[in-house]
Amino acid sequence: MSKVFTDPDGNFILTLPLDWEQYDDDEENTFAFFNAKSKSWTGNLRISPLYWTIQNDVEQNKSAKFIQDELIENAGAVKLKLGNYDCAHYKKNLEQDGDQLIIYYWLIGNNNTLFICSLTINKDQEQKMENKMVLETVQNIIKSIKIN
DSSP: OEEEEEOTTSSEEEEEETTEEEEOOOOTTOEEEEETTOSSOOOEEEEEEEEOOOBTTBOOOHHHHHHHHHHHHSTTOEEEEETTEEEEEEEEEEEETTEEEEEEEEEEEETTEEEEEEEEEEGGGTTSHHHHHHHHHHHHHHHTOEEO
């Protein structure tokens, strides 16, 4: 079972598993989600849409350029197809407040709409089977994004 999330402006929708909830992370233009039913923290998913305006009635595929740049600029980045979207996917290690974290990134979009999606987990979770299931769940959420 799943539920549909629609952004407040109606620009996009996505499908979440029933056990995932939205939370407010105080970042403007970012939608944040987590598995509310998990017994332990399995990570936070953030989705930040970017929209470029069409200039001079010329449709440009700005998201494709952005995705290509991410593939070039980030070591280990790979190009994927998620749903109807090309995607740049990579991960980065981060230390924050003494915690060792991993942030997985997925950048997807088409034409003048881009979604920067990230999942933050504790570094010690990386090799656990539960993390592999969370990554699969997150990729399914990202695949479900539909631009209105």
